[in-house]
Amino acid sequence: MPPPEKIIGVVGKTNVGKSTLFAALTMIPVKIADHPFTTIEPNVGVAYLRKKCVHVELGLSGCNPRSGFCTRGDRFIPVKVIDVAGLIPGASQGRGLGNKFMDDLRQADVLIHVVDASGSTDLEGNKGKPGTYNPVEEAELIRREIDEWFKSVVQRVWSSKISRAIATSQNPLEVIYQNLTGLSIKKRNVIEAIKAAGLENKDPRLWSQSDVDEFAVKLREASKPILIAANKADYPESRDYIKELIERFGVENVVPVSALAELILRKASQSGVIDYLPGDKEFRLIARSITSEQLKALELIDKNVLRVYGSTGVQELLRKAVFEKLHMITVYPVEDENKYTDHYGNILPDAYIVEKGTTARELAYMVHTDLGKSFLYAIDAKLKRRVGESHILEDNDVVKIVAAKSK
Numbered sequence: 001m002p003p004p005e006k007i008i009g010v011v012g013k014t015n016v017g018k019s020t021l022f023a024a025l026t027m028i029p030v031k032i033a034d035h036p037f038t039t040i041e042p043n044v045g046v047a048y049l050r051k052k053c054v055h056v057e058l059g060l061s062g063c064n065p066r067s068g069f070c071t072r073g074d075r076f077i078p079v080k081v082i083d084v085a086g087l088i089p090g091a092s093q094g095r096g097l098g099n100k101f102m103d104d105l106r107q108a109d110v111l112i113h114v115v116d117a118s119g120s121t122d123l124e125g126n127k128g129k130p131g132t133y134n135p136v137e138e139a140e141l142i143r144r145e146i147d148e149w150f151k152s153v154v155q156r157v158w159s160s161k162i163s164r165a166i167a168t169s170q171n172p173l174e175v176i177y178q179n180l181t182g183l184s185i186k187k188r189n190v191i192e193a194i195k196a197a198g199l200e201n202k203d204p205r206l207w208s209q210s211d212v213d214e215f216a217v218k219l220r221e222a223s224k225p226i227l228i229a230a231n232k233a234d235y236p237e238s239r240d241y242i243k244e245l246i247e248r249f250g251v252e253n254v255v256p257v258s259a260l261a262e263l264i265l266r267k268a269s270q271s272g273v274i275d276y277l278p279g280d281k282e283f284r285l286i287a288r289s290i291t292s293e294q295l296k297a298l299e300l301i302d303k304n305v306l307r308v309y310g311s312t313g314v315q316e317l318l319r320k321a322v323f324e325k326l327h328m329i330t331v332y333p334v335e336d337e338n339k340y341t342d343h344y345g346n347i348l349p350d351a352y353i354v355e356k357g358t359t360a361r362e363l364a365y366m367v368h369t370d371l372g373k374s375f376l377y378a379i380d381a382k383l384k385r386r387v388g389e390s391h392i393l394e395d396n397d398v399v400k401i402v403a404a405k406s407k
């Protein structure tokens with residue numbers, strides 16, 4: 001089985017640009033409008049994470065990806081994205097669309113929290129002048145709502161199932177974990193959360209309601225880390241607010257983004273007006289004719305986004321979410337360690353996004369269960385060196401698995 005795909009959830013106040021970001025990432029035409037609660041049912045799609053392809057390091061002229069694509073030495077690796085309905089303060093008590101949207105995010109591994117960094121929408125998502133509302137306050141309030149939601153889910157399961165089951169269990173940790181799998185959490189998230197909540201030495205049978213709450217918040221942090229997309233960065237009013245967001249949440253947790261700029265650039269590139277790849281720091285006009293309106297929009301993006309922030313920020317969001325928040329690496333399984341191909345001759349057909357710490361044998365299982373079961377050893381194709389089952393893979397490793405049954 002290929003590595004379990006990582007899911008990025010897009011969350012935030014209503015009318016901040018979540019669906020615009022989703023559309024820019026996936027090129028799926030979804031409903032976008034300048035009023036609250038445009039999205040109700042979740043949008044699900046595939047985004048492509050850009051990363052220097054290992055074929056460049058290997059001195060090859062190209063590769064043949066089975067999924068995603070490779071352009072000018074950069075590999076675009078698929079990741080799943082979910083855009084959900086927006087929320088407003090009090091959502092956990094049922095305000096706005098309540099918690100429905102949150103339930104659509106249960107399966108997410110990391111959350112991109114879109115904030116209106118231009119301060120042009122109030123807490124209910126109504127439009128105002130840029131610079132009017134404070135995005136730091138928005139980010140804090142919405143984060144609290146996300147934590148409230150997590151608390152309520154954990155409390156519900158705790159009182160209906162967990163407390164009864166752990167009362168008689170030899171292994172309370174196992175019971176907790178088994179009953180929370182619907183939130184897409186791992187056993188180590190539960191262990192981390194118990195530690196972070198300072199509850200390691202307290203028997204879960206004796207946890208109070210506030211212990212469970214504290215545990216729930218830490219579990220949210222461990223299992224669904226949040227990265228802030230400081231959106232609408234194209235407004236000059238956003239610049240100071242973005243600095244404030246970075247001061248408050250840390251530079252590692254905030255990415256200045258213009259989802260609208262990315263969407264416009266991608267559309268212009270699709271229709272042959274410009275040459276642009278997601279993540280580029282500039283674009284090139286290639287169309288013979290262009291309307292003055294189009295030209296003006298592109299010039300503004302160049303002046304207010306690309307020259308100020310170095311890119312639209314959208315690829316940086318994906319990169320940080322997957323490689324920094326989720327601690328993933330990329331590895332390339334191959335069948336021929338000399339030609340770096342599968343048995344059809346495709347060069348570097350797969351780029352797997354796997355967790356840091358993945359071993360050669362675990363990779364074998366991802367390629368095929370049979371390969372995992374009858375694993376003999378692996379070959380580090382760059383060094384042409386044999387490695388054993390517990391060898392820990394590194395980013396950009398190219399690996400051949402040798403198994404008893406394989407030829």
Ligand SMILES: Nc1nc2c(ncn2[C@@H]2O[C@H](COP(=O)(O)OP(=O)(O)OP(=O)(O)O)[C@@H](O)[C@H]2O)c(=O)[nH]1
Pocket residue numbers: 013014015016017018019020021031032033034035036037038039040084085086087231232233234235257258259260261
């Ligand atoms: N200037 C600017 N406007 C943006 C940007 N991103 C989104 N918008 C605008 O913000 C408005 C809301 O965009 P949506 O993508 O529908 O917002 P949403 O968060 O999905 O909203 P709901 O689904 O209603 O919660 C639209 O008018 C967008 O054009 C951006 O980066 N810059």
Ligand SMILES: [Mg+2]
Pocket residue numbers: 018019020031038039084085086
């Ligand atoms: Mg929307």
